[in-house]
Structure formats: structure tokens, C-alpha cells
Amino acid sequence: MNAGDSTCTTTKKRMLSRREVLGAGGALLLGGGIGGALWHGVRHEHGYRAEVFVGKADDYRADLAGLVSDGLRTLGVSRNDIAGKRVLLKPNLVETAVGRAHINTHPAVVVAAAEALRRLDALEVIVAEGQGHRRDSRLVLDESGMGQALAQAGLTFVDLNHDDVVEVPNAGSWTSLKSLYLPRTLLRADLVVSMPKLKTHHWVGVTCAMKNLFGVMPGVVYGWPKNVLHWQGIDEAILDINATVRPALAIVDGIVGMEGDGPIMGTPKPADCLIMGRNLVATDATASRVMGLNTYGLKYLRIGSGQLGPIHPWNITQRGEPIEAVETRFDVLDKPHLAQVVRA
Secondary structure, eight states: OOTTOSSSSSOOOOOOOHHHHTSTTHHHHHTOOHHHHHHHHHHHOTTOOEEEEEEEOSOTTSOHHHHHHHHHHHTTOOHHHHBTOEEEEEEOOOSOOTTOTTSSOOHHHHHHHHHHHHHTTBSEEEEEEOOSSOSOHHHHHHHHTHHHHHHHHTOEEEEGGGSOEEEEEOSOOSSSOSEEEEEHHHHHOSEEEEEOEEEEETTTEEESTTGGGGGGSOHHHHOTTOHHHHHHOHHHHHHHHHHHHOOSEEEEEEEEEEEBSTTTSOEEEEOOEEEEESSHHHHHHHHHHHTTOOGGGOHHHHHHBTTTBOOSGGGEEEEESOHHHHOOOOOBTTOHHHHSOOOO
């Protein structure tokens, strides 16, 4: 399972350029309206198909390693895909405080993912993050409980904000950036796993597996909180980063998520599930439906549809639990268009 491969069951056609997307029908898409977004997706999903696994878990003391193993097996991830590979787990660690566990990916989920991958004979599993707010990674690790959990599990943590960087071509074309500076640790990994917390976001609406990759962008280059990327446009930067990094897997902590003024100031919202997928666009689309939100109202998913993966339910095979079994409506700050659920 190479990063960026095996995400769809049919052969992907070439990635459309931004110019082509903004050609016939593009004005209708960007001009707004759910109808335009639906038209765009039906026309441009280009044979993309993906599977997404939803597993129920109502407590962090559950057998999460077993649940992750079940999800991997269901998604067709075998020992042959993992054995001998270096795997980088990228959780969501932001600004935190003692007792506010709903801000960050829970340590139990990260340790469970590492255990499941070790069972498949991964050569190395490391945890890495470049948090976008507090510069003191040790403080974030301590206050979130992540540091102690990783130490007990024998897992190494790498601060991507201060890692050596390598300039690579920008494989997307949504921002004006011709290249991206990526941490050397990230580039050494055979597989990158995005492990976000299921949360709302006060600017883009939802922050999940795709937005979580902002944290691989080193602060020493892009600033805190990754201001260079914000100036380029958050939605556009999300797409460029995902096109370039090509993560292999997403494991979303939705056991207790966040609603309201996310990604930091919101309130806890249990969804009692883990969401897993080999295609991050499809995973985020499923996550938005678990949150009871309008998938087509999320700009980065609309534009990424058919270029990085599918968002339409008829192109996503749901494995494990049906969405309806865990769906719970998340409140989103000042974004009424996301509350307008569109069912296909």
C-alpha cells in the first residue's frame, strides 16, 4: 500500500488542472448553490470509488486496537501492505489545557493504531506533529497526556515544526505556491496516517483528515499558526498539501469530538465512533455525514471531488456500521449552509 495508491477500486484518470476545473461548469460550482456543487461532483468524479469503515466505540477504554485492526482488515490492508514499512502517525495536537481532551486526538486512539500496525509487522511506527498554535511541543504533549502515553507504549515523538526540511514540487495547483517544504522525517516514512479529532472549524466548517495535514508543515517555514498557508487560502492549501503528501490512511477519533467554535474553543460532542479510510476525501465526506452536516457545503471537498477522491455516497462503500447508527448533528458556528443536510 504505497502512499496515495490503493485508495480507489478503479483506475484513476489523470488529475484535472485547476484551469480545467474552472472551465465549463466551474463558474457554476464556484458561483455557489447546492445544485452547482451536485452538478460538479456528478460530472467530475471520474470513476473514483472508495471504501470507508465506521466502527462504534463509546469509550476510550474499549478495545480500540482490536477495532482499528478490524477496520484495517475490512479496508483490505494486510500484513503485506505494512510489514517492513516505516509508518508515521500524525495526530491532531493543537493548543490545549489539562482536562480539555476534546481538543486533541486522544492518546488511546494513537496508541491503539500503533499497536494494530505493529501486529502487522511494521518496521517502525513513529508519532509526529507540528502543532499550529503553541510553540512548546513538550507542554502540549504533557497537558494532553500524549507524552506519557507514547512513552508507556515505546513510541517516539518527532516535532515536525523544527525538523530538517526538504523542498519538493507542489503536486497541486490550487495555491500560488510552486513548491512545499516538508519535514525530512515525513519524507522518510513509507506510509503517512492522518489521525485527526472529529471537529468543527470556524473558518472551513469541518477539520478532519485532510485539514489535519496542516500539521506536517513546519512552523519554522510557515509560521504559527501556519500563517503562510492561511494567506494562500485554507481550502486551497488543504488540497495542495494532500496532493503532495499523498497520505495512505486516515483514522478519525470521533469517540468524543468537538462542535461549535472549533477547532479549539468548541464544546465536547460524543459521536461514539472511529472512522477509517484509505482515501481522505471519501473519509472526510463520510465524517461530515456522521456529523449531520451538508457535505456539499465544504469547499475543499467540493473542489477535491473527482480530483483527489469521491464525496458522493453512491461512490463510497460504507463498511462496518452504517452512518445512521452513529450520526449526530454537530453545531457549526455561523455556517447555516452546513446545517442544510443534502441526502442523495
